Amino acid sequence: MNYEDAIEKLCDWIAPWIDEPLGTQVGTQRYEDDDCEMRLIFQGNRIATLRPDN
DSSP, X not given: XXXXXXXXXXXXXXXXXXXSOTTOEEEXXXXXXXXXXXXXXXXXXXXXXXXXXX
16 A cells, blocks of 8 residues: 555655666556556656556
8 A cells, every 4th residue: 555655755765866768667556456557657856657558
């Protein structure tokens, strides 16, 4: 589970340390009861979450 936005806080904390081109997938996020896996995409100073169909 993502209590207190822990996943977003981790992404905000780690984004400045990522050395990848913009748009690179840097991870995935999936809730235990959800069949859909979210992609974590590097967007410069932040990490965006996108559904696989985006």
